Amino acid sequence: MFMKVDSSSDERLFAQLAASIRADAAAGRLRPGDRLPSARDVAESLGVNVHTVLHAYQELRDEGLIELRRGRGAVVTEAAAPLAALHADIEALVAKAKALGLSPETLAACVRETAHDSC
Template sequence: MLLRLNTADNRPLHEQVAGAIRRAIAEGECEPGDRLPPARDLSQALGINVNTVLRGLRALRDEGVLEFRRGRGVTVAHGAAERSALLDRVRDVVADAARLGYSKKDLIDMIRGIS
């Protein structure tokens, strides 16, 4: 898995790490069940602090994209690509709504009205 960070990107590094891993999963570089390199190796390859990498990995774990298992390391969760793609679309909708003046609560009300 080859991860790259964009030095011109103004997002926090941990978000860039999470985004790079999401992209690798979406592009098929990592499949469900695949084990990721240790955080220390990722931090050395990216030239950033290991705690920054861990923060990005934890965010992906919290999203259900990665699984942490003692003795097995960090693996790609089953359904991670679909979930990651859906989360990306949701983020886009939230950003579009904010640009148009809608709050997250407004969006939730809209979604409830659909069903």
């Protein structure tokens, strides 16, 4: 598992970290039952504050993607399986958007708007 953040980005570090973990789940690199590294280990390897990592983990917990278990740390839940099932569809959508000349930001906005209208 490769977590990354870009300190020069306008996106908050915890959001970048959570997105990186979601992407690993969507790509099938994280499976239900997998344990994430401790917040302390992630913070040290990325050079960020441990509270930044905990914030990302809490966001993922609130989404149901991970469980935070005392003594076992962060564990990926069954919610990761549907993300992996969508991976090929997402790749196809991204490829089509690129072919049409849409920016990643425009594509993301379209997906967000469509998701909100459908709920």
